Amino acid sequence: MSRIKVLVADDSAFMRKIISDILASSPDIEVVGRAKNGLDAIEKTALLKPDVVTMDLEMPVLDGIQALSHIMSECPTPVIMLTAANSTDITITAFQYGAVDFMLKPSGDISRDMVNIKDELIRKVKTAATVGVQKLGFIEEQKKKEEVGKEMLFDFFRRSIEDDKKQKVEPGKKTKPQKVIVIGSSTGGPRALQQVIPLLSPTLDAAVLVVQHMPPGFTKSLAERLNAQSRVEVREAVDGDIIEPGKVLIAPGDFHMIVKQQKKNGEVKEVIALTKGEKVQGVRPSIDVLLNSVAPIYGQKAVGVILTGMGSDGSDGVRNLKSVGGRVIAEDESTCVIYGMPKSVIEKKLADFILPINKIAESIMQIS
Structure with a gap:
């Protein structure tokens, strides 16, 4: 060799x-x-x-x-x-x-x-x-085509999602728990996330929680960049954040992010907790740790999305998610920078949908 x-x-x-x-x-x-x-x-x-x-x-x-x-x-x-x-x-x-x-x-x-x-x-x-x-190549012509495609998708999402929103929840009777999308990515992830998060509609009826394997500081810059490109709010998570539809929270580097339920003003809410627990499979934050906390709270109202990355972080978590009725999207090998984490999920037959990166945002909107 x-x-x-x-x-x-x-x-x-x-x-x-x-x-x-x-x-x-x-x-x-x-x-x-x-x-x-x-x-x-x-x-x-x-x-x-x-x-x-x-x-x-x-x-x-x-x-x-x-x-x-x-x-x-x-x-x-x-x-x-x-x-x-x-x-x-x-x-x-x-x-x-x-x-x-x-x-x-x-x-x-x-x-x-x-x-x-x-x-x-x-x-x-x-x-x-x-x-x-x-x-990997940066091709200006392809970028222009993607921008046109985004606008077309935005128009489609705007019409279809707003139609679906006609049945509104009465004030003070918010259904609990809300829907949640958990996205996990590693090597190649920042670029993959830029092809998913900006395509999400502000009418998305789910919270989005993201684990990207990165050191401290870099996740904040990633969140700020995605926020500037997106129509949904994107920011680095802080301890105690309330999980709300249409909001994207990214786990800060070197912290595990978990979801827990907390009583606030007489109402139970789902909130973010950040921990310095032991690394799992050598990483912190861990996709598995987040998914394992989400599964018992959200059950079938949760969707796990595993994008490009080395190793198998996320596969144990999506197995738990599937056991309580959640659904799973894995990025197709054809667009993965590193076909490791999605491969682990697919080989274990845990993926409900196997999609190229440019189809994942649309699938999230349809599922949610």
């Missing part, structure tokens, strides 16, 4: 060396080149045709985003962005341009302690090498 060819792009000679040494320590990886700026990265990607590029965000001549945009348009290649903790918003932008994943430099742009994330970096490079680049 041939080794994974990697191009390392960073404006710091020290960082180029340390990242190259870390990757070269794996017998499965070969560093085929180093680039000192964005333009150099573009030229060497075209020349060397690596399987994966690690790309620093802040570089001279052309920065990481500019280089990423060109690479994904001209010679699509899986790219892992290397970023400092204060670059959360621009990291989210990178996913729009086709980045497959990102890594936090432990101590800023010049991180002498990169060895602390050695195993994670090697794992991410190996995962990125399995990605089909046709799912």
Whole structure:
């Protein structure tokens, strides 16, 4: 089996060396080149045709985003962005341009302690090498087509959902519990969520709870970006949030998010609780943890949606959801950046619907 060819792009000679040494320590990886700026990265990607590029965000001549945009348009290649903790918003932008994943430099742009994330970096490079680049490219023409499609769907949802809303609940007699949609995603998730959440109608008769595997801070930027693109309210969840229809709450990085019932002003309400419990399958927040808390409260009023990601987080939770009458949507392999989590659900025959990413929002609206 041939080794994974990697191009390392960073404006710091020290960082180029340390990242190259870390990757070269794996017998499965070969560093085929180093680039000192964005333009150099573009030229060497075209020349060397690596399987994966690690790309620093802040570089001279052309920065990481500019280089990423060109690479994904001209010679699509899986790219892992290397970023400092204060670059959360621009990291989210990178996913729009086709980045497959990102890594936090432990101590800023010049991180002498990169060895602390050695195993994670090697794992991410190996995962990125399995990605089909046709799912990542940033194609302006396709983006325009998607925008037209969104407007058509918005009109359809607006008419059909408003018709369904003619039978209203009397004031003070709100049916409990409300419907809830739980969406779980990991590698490739930020881009997938941008193809689902903005298509949801403000008349959605369900709350939406999202678990995206990301570090602290990045989930807040993701929520803000999705909120700016959407007609539903999207924000990072806080402890005690009341769960309401038409509101999207994203689990903050490094916290499990669960649902519990709480009596407020004489009425039982479903609220968010954030915990620092043990990691489950190596992740926090965990999709399984959220789904396991949702199942006994919502039962058949819940829908689980499992999107792209490595591993099997979510499959145990959707099994519990199915046991109480809930329904499950899994993203089809054809659009998954990483066909891991949905594959686990599908192979266990837990999915009621298997859909490409561009059909999932429509399905959520119809189910709800």
